[in-house]
Amino acid sequence: MKREFQVRFCERLRGRFPWPTRPFFHTKHGIIFARSLSVTRSYIVEIFIQSEIEKMDSNHLFHWNDNVFPAEGREFTWAEPQRHIIVKDRGLAIGHIGFGVFKVVGDEDEDENKEVIGVGGVVVRPEYHGQGIPGKMFEVLNATDTLNSASTVKTLFCPSRLTGYYKRHGYKEYCHSVKFIQNEGYTEASEFRFMVRGNFGLSCGLSIPSYPW
DSSP states (O other), X not given: OEEEEEEEEEEOTTSOOOOOOSOEEEETTEEEEOOOOOOSEEEEEEEEEESSOOHHHHHHHHSSOTTXXXXXXXXXXXXXXXXXXXXXXXXXXEEEEEEEEEEEEETTOTTOEEEEEEEEEEEEOGXXXXXXXXXXXXXXXXXXXXXOOSOOOEEEEEEGGGHXXXXXXXXXXXXXXXXXXXXXXXXXXXXXEEEEESOOOOOSOEEESSOOO
């Protein structure tokens, strides 16, 4: 499955590439973001939602450096996403968010479980940092339902040093213990924080019967 979105953004005279945040509207071609700006030239950047990521895109996004993902997570095994949001500039992948449907279980009652959208693999090529690309990908993610899930709750794991960044995207830190599956069984990663966006409805310790995302 491959869905296309076209996103318009512009270059100001001083050379920055601000991404418009409002308004956006739906067309038969996808979601168009637009804003009037005084510009020297404009570009079209495509955003794709795909069930698989192509090898060339993966190499361009994830293999330009050994430190693409936070060092804190290298010792863990992570779940594979079920969908990918990919931003491309002139055919080259420059940004990525992965997501999928996962289950979390309340420790106080095993019948108290919830389906959530797990978000991970947030990457932007270094030459595009500072241009608001993650925010635009999060907007597309929040406006999209491609997983046939009734849940609108988004969750992610991040190092404690990045909680402020994700709070700016509408996530809140979950202030209870969270365990997840690794090869030796359930474990808890003190260096990571579990972040939630939406009406989660649970306020107890959690067990996640899968790898984290």
